[in-house]
Amino acid sequence: MKYSIRIEERLYPSKIASYLNIFLSIIFALIFGAIIILIAGANPIKSYQAIFMGAFGSRYSLSETLVKAIPLILCGIGVAIAFKMILWNIGAEGQLHIGAFTASWVALTFPHLPIYILLPLMILAGFIGGAFWALIPAILKAALKVNEIITTLLMNYIAILWVYYFVYGPWRDPKGYGFPLSAPFSASAQLPRFGNSRVHLGLILGILAAIILFFVLKRTKWGYEIKVIGENPEAAKYAGMNIFKNIIIVMIISGGLAGLAGMCEVSGITRRLQPAISPGYGYTAIIIAWLSKLNPWVIILVSFLFGGLLVGGDQIQMTMGLPLAIAHIIQGAILFFILGGEILNKYKVRLVKS
Secondary structure: OOEEEEEEEOOOOOHHHHHHHHHHHHHHHHHHHHHHHHHOOOOHHHHHHHHHHHHHOOHHHHHHHHHHHHHHHHHHHHHHHHHHOOOOOOOHHHHHHHHHHHHHHHHHHOOOOOHHHHHHHHHHHHHHHHHHHHHHHHHHHHHHOOOHHHHHHHHHHHHHHHHHHHHHOOOOOOOOOOOOOOOOOOHHHOOOEOOOOOOEOHHHHHHHHHHHHHHHHHHOHHHHHHHHHHHOHHHHHHOOOOHHHHHHHHHHHHHHHHHHHHHHHHHHHHOOOOOOOOOOHHHHHHHHHHHOOOOHHHHHHHHHHHHHHHHHHHHHHHHOOOOOHHHHHHHHHHHHHHHHHHHHHHEEEEEEEO
């Protein structure tokens, strides 16, 4: 008797297994990270202790973790609303850079405007910049069925190099001793900070974005359309839902939120435009969105934890001599194990008679 292996889609994927997958993915990622740390010649337990203390061990550490969490919250919510409609926006990193660029243009062009005018203009410019950068692949997807994974990913590199061109060229500060930095922003172009920390008003913007997204998805007709289109485009089309319009709107909002994250970084943290304004926030946001099951409230919590991982990665680099890449390896491992677990939850392998 001969047998063959067949992969079949499960009719009813287990919700319990889906949440168990998240827990196990984090455990396996930590084990994988421990192996990498051992190969690097360090003690995994002491390294993880250093990461935890560096991220949450003091008031300053907690504030720095919040600083890292702000762009992760905005980018995570941005990609989550796109993922909800099965639009794979991999371009949050580029949209963040363009949002930072457009917000910087406003700050450098109108430095003498009062803060109550300049900051709203910068917020609007950052959102519009990110939205425009997402609009291009949205039109290609809606009109020509071009794969948005490829277009959004490739446009990341264009956006990053665009920012590099300006800080190395036309916008380089003549008083910056040759460093690739724009001129500093005026005081009215800087987001207010809380107390003596670097935590700024962008945290409130991220929380507001989460509240609005939750309300839209759970309480509005448009939120229901997003869900239906994501789950069954053919049924949505048959029901009269305008898929073209929804693709455009969802991608604009998704890119706009990532652009807002860029505005918060240049206005709240660097207070000028510079290269490498993001250590990969847009890519990390993809992991956060999946780990959070696209839930806006969970995105806030997971962003805080991943912010701690980034801050803790800096700590082990300074205290233990390990590369910062360890933190990024753990992030990538979490995503790898989550995707693997989701595949096993949605599909089953059967041994059948030939």
